[in-house]
Amino acid sequence: MKNAEVAIDALAICININGLEMMISLGFLAAVGVRVSNELGRGSANATKFAIKVAVSTSFLIGCALFIIFLFLRGRVAYIFTDNQDVIDTVADLSPLLSFSILLNSVQPVLSGVAVGAGWQSIVAYVNIACYYLIGIPIGVVLGYLTHLEVKGVWTGMLIGTFVQTVVLIIITLKTDWDKQVMKARERVNKWFIPESPEQSPNEQADVTA
Template sequence: MDENMEQKLLETGDLKGRIWKESKLSWKIIFPSVLARASSYGLLVVTQIYIGHISELDLASYGLLQTFLLLFVKGILLGMSSATETLCGQAFGAGQYHMLGIYLQRSWIVDLVMATILLPLFIWATPLFQLLGEDEDVTAAVGQISLWFIPVVHYYVFLYTTQMYFQSQLKNSIVGWLCTGSFLLHLLLSWIMVSVLDLGVPGAMIALNVSSWSTVIGAFVYIIGGWCPQTWKGFNRAAFADLIPMIKLSLSSGVMLCSNATVAISAFSLCISINTWESMMRLGFFTAACVRVSNELGRGNARAALFSVKVIVSYSLSIGVLFWVLFLAFGHEIAHLVSSDEAVAEAMSGLTVLLAFSFLLNGVQPVLIGVAIGAGLQRVAAIINICCYYLVGVPIGALLGYVAHLEIKGLWVGLQCGILVQTLALLFLMWRTNWEEQVNEASKRLDRWLLELPDGPADESSSHARIHPP
């Protein structure tokens, strides 16, 4: 009896130690990721504030472009870049360090092509919004601003891919510092361009482009300058090899993630800001789940991957429950804090219950998507995503919004139903997945795309990786 009790105590102590160790690893990823995403989004917010002081028409045009076109394009590029996160994370876990740089270069090629394909949305933004029935004055102003977003679109290609390259090797702090620095630079440049030089909308957009690209330039300097000696071996023609599998994985990732922007769009009229800022935190947990799962599967440790998921879900769900309780209990007061306009505040307070439940669902769903990406299950998750949003969420939202005349509430309820079904489906997928088999799949994927270094392994720490000729 005493021996059994002692064994239980030892197991409990070991569990506490594992939780503490996993928590440190997870928050090392989560905090810089949240900081980076909040700073990146802050660039758009600061620009919006300065344009709002220029004219109401320009503000409406900028908001239209940012909320609908840019958010849609960002969702696709973020999703496609997640393929980099899968491959780099698993390769790093397997000790195939030199492959990270090759995967990064492949993702640049694939994502740049996709970004270029999407550019007509901004080039012909005026006729596009005219077709959608927008006011003529607004669409004319849209045409004057939309071309300024073209460099921003290409900035997101390099931001997301380099961010995931760093995250997979636990260099998250680099991304956090670079994005924070660009945000501070943006504050200064916006003030100079708009307030001092009085350059109007062009000045605000110049500041946005310069500040955003400063992050990418800083990342390039860090990578090429020799601070990633194990994972960057220079530009390589091998980046053009095996592009078809990379394209397939990237497109699956893009389909899986781009639909998530729909929730933010549906809530735009009253709740977009709160929902977006909260999303910065949940994307941090999404990143942590993806990195930890891909690293552990690459190492061949399925049990450690599952343990990481449990710890990250626990933290994410706890924060989701906290926001859920706060908005259920104090939704009316929060609405009046956000807006001084009584009519707007009252309308928003009617939506805070829906906002509260969206926070609760967001406590689990992003982590499950991160797990799917980390395991390389993008194709299955993409099918789940399409079915849940477009066969469940959109039809229910349309019925409630337009047939039952609940308008935005109905649309939002429908989309939340889609997220709920998606969460349940992803939970079932995680439960049914053979994680030992996923370890084998990760090994096969890495072996299939592994390229031999010209002079052999980079160092002793990576010499255990299996080296096969291309």
């Protein structure tokens, strides 16, 4: 790449900012994963859907606010990290991509948390592999090196991969029959449920516990 040092510096700044924002989304990922699994185990499909709506919409609203902030701040945020004007100008040029990354990353991790909470870890793994390694990276290589967009091209490719992943997870979540998922969760619980021995009275159980 032309002036690779400046490009890498600017990309590192953007990745740091994006990583800080991801901490919010990862918090929602953990929270919604636990919430969805608990509600499915409790047998409430409506509560599961409500938890998904609240988590996704809250994280998305935060992402929208940060999207607007970083879209208008552009290169000014780079002054926190450097005083090199070339790097600042490059960060300003990358700001639209950074803003859209923040917006997508406010939804995609939360939907991944929903999938994990529902027990679809393998599905999420296949979606990640397909979207990043079969879509994002190849497009990034083509845009970055063959069309000479360099850093912007590589990042655009990865952004397209994230967008496809988000769309796939949205479709999976919307088309899921959560009543059926409740039944599956109940079957898993019953599979490992150990019934109390009928020969043992409550008083005997209390004595054993004591």
